[in-house]
Amino acid sequence: MPKPEPALMKDITALCKRRGIIYPSSEIYGGFANTWDYGPYGVLLKNNVKKIWWEDMVMKRTDIVGLDSAILMNPKIWEASGHLTQFTDPLIECKKCHARFRIEQSLDKCPTCQAIELTEAKQFNLMFKTYVGPEESGTNTVYLRPETAQGIFANFKNVLDSTRVKLPFGIAQIGKAFRNEITPGNFTFRTLEFEQFELEYFIYPKDADTEFKTWRQARLDWYVGLGINKHKLRLQDHEQAKLAHYAKAVSDIEYKFPFGWSELEGIANRGDYDLSQHQKFSGQDLQYFNEDTKEKILPYVIEPSGGVDRATLAFLVDAYSKEKVNKSSPPAGGGAGGGGSEVRTVLKLHPKLAPIKVAILPLVKKDPELVKMAKGIYEELKQNFFVEYDEDGTVGKRYRRQDEIGTPFCITIDSDSLTDKTVTIRHRDSMQQERINSAELGDWLKDKLNS
């Protein structure tokens, strides 16, 4: 029987903590406001998500350049973008203890002090505020960016002036953003501080519908290509009547989390809203000069905007599985070994995403020759890959440890290895084993990680 789903999130959260993937932040001080820290394996997983996105967007494409703009920017940017006036949540306040709550809760009394007098809903801005310089006054107020996108629009002219980009072209960015929300939790899904990967793809206005459809599909395919079960992904188009003020069309990529279908990434046709606002507020000419027609135009933009933490969580949740296996022997025929007597937890992460690509396990830790050979292989492989050396406990126990952090390949070195220089590769998902020459390991691994 499948586990009730809240329990499943609990299991995944516990595994993440136990195995050094994700910890509650500031935990020794009782934690902090739905904030999480990535542990030794989690940071490698998250880095892989960012690296793959960056390579797919910037390195492998001919038409997209990168950018890394600051978190603290001139506050006029948020005036122009509309965030200062429109990026708000309606909140209800308790007249007695002044605690504030989301309107969706439909309260009859204050959940904090039980008083019954509550105010009408008022709008509160979701941007975190701080002050530059020692004085805490209006003129010194700045905001932690609530999205990385505006840093791209603010640099549109700089990129045009300093590179050879031609329409259509994109500017891609990965970075932290902050939203002062009352969050429902759900592990790392919604947090005050989060990382985004955002692409602003500038186009001729006439191509907007086509490009919107192309990007919507391309971004969905990206998640599938990295191993997410396609039946747990869907595209949800926003209704025209409910679109945000800046958008002409929006479609969300949703993943079926244990807590329900939830947004991983939004693809929006933002028209020329942002560039025209910044043109108006800055007084600068942000038009693109078309060298063929000799005309100046304000491009439209298609924005695929995703959450790095959300993508990472979706990869984790989708990869998480528990299965019965026989304790000692691998299953016949390459299946995952149903019907066995022991349960293993395994993260079936795509090899490109796996934090550790391969673990080196000497069969016997007390044999110096064997340990020497194992360490030699380890030293060599870790010049190019994230590799782990593990001699603690039985091989079965070591396999389980590597399964739980998603290591796709375990290499055992045994007494035969000393004579014939071959080693055993054990595949995480099938638990099948194969024997290969140790000198070929580097190429074998490179091949597996690029396919």
Add this chain to the structure above:
Amino acid sequence: MPKPEPALMKDITALCKRRGIIYPSSEIYGGFANTWDYGPYGVLLKNNVKKIWWEDMVMKRTDIVGLDSAILMNPKIWEASGHLTQFTDPLIECKKCHARFRIEQSLDKCPTCQAIELTEAKQFNLMFKTYVGPEESGTNTVYLRPETAQGIFANFKNVLDSTRVKLPFGIAQIGKAFRNEITPGNFTFRTLEFEQFELEYFIYPKDADTEFKTWRQARLDWYVGLGINKHKLRLQDHEQAKLAHYAKAVSDIEYKFPFGWSELEGIANRGDYDLSQHQKFSGQDLQYFNEDTKEKILPYVIEPSGGVDRATLAFLVDAYSKEKVNKSSPPAGGGAGGGGSEVRTVLKLHPKLAPIKVAILPLVKKDPELVKMAKGIYEELKQNFFVEYDEDGTVGKRYRRQDEIGTPFCITIDSDSLTDKTVTIRHRDSMQQERINSAELGDWLKDKLNS
């Protein structure tokens, strides 16, 4: 005659803007408080700095794991670390206009309004403050971290409990930090928002002096290994009497910038200050259990703490050169071509650091066969490397463009290439050219980038 050095920084800043390396942040709105954005080439350069540090610290070593902790943490962390009380600057305030200034300026009147009545110096905390939740009150106050290090100490127990680390071991982290300083500018050297690479290397207390010396040297060597002129680097030991409250010994790695010798990285022996403070303030046992002696101890820590932006700036400044070259022909004997008639600007970046590894230049843009071959090479190489395709202008002009962004290799495809499949590789620094078979390009490049 060498250029006066302030003019040199101006030249480098201008090059960075013109070539898409670093832009003034929020520039269309008149900029913002010594903040800078990394453009298409700058983000690749900075990413390379981070990637190399991460690979050298985490991937290639057996004894260091990574971490990625949050920027917003439980404020008790800053109480324990001493930042809430001790991380301050003394400032003088104008009694008339309330502008505040650093004490070092020794003012006789207010530089803003010219009033002569100024207060005595008062301490102002350098942490940026913000509020979680809609209320701006004391209990909701949190801080933007002024260093990434405390996120490591706060997770020390989690890492011990969830991984197999054994003393000595390190925890490495790269991330943003924020300091509300009155900054003197100097391009990206000192900014309100900056990125750190920090390593906390935990050791047995008896090994502190040895480890301190080892790390001091290792970190100096790291910069030299990435091409920085070793005569422009020095180690400066702090005087024992002037050490910060948490430190038993500190040594700075300084680079000779045009604005003077300035700190790139500090190596500190922090003793057990941080762990003992967090133990005291959190009430948690943060001791390490030594399985051999069965004793519990509080480890000492050696901290090499560097600035990613500062390292990036040092690499840029050190790589920047202007030299006279002959317009058409490469210099004989591999020299940089002194005594020529034209001046070229070139960033002699280490190939590992260079934003673009290779540029593909078809000699004639109107020859479809030649363009087809050039694009084929481009398409293939950019699956694995950051590569640029450039057919705009004369080859000489294209070389200069690539020189200015530090591209180590340019590949030209000419009519001979169509028949014999060879291409010309032009080396950035020597401007020497060699002819190689186009099928070997990928391996040739891999080899050059790994040496």
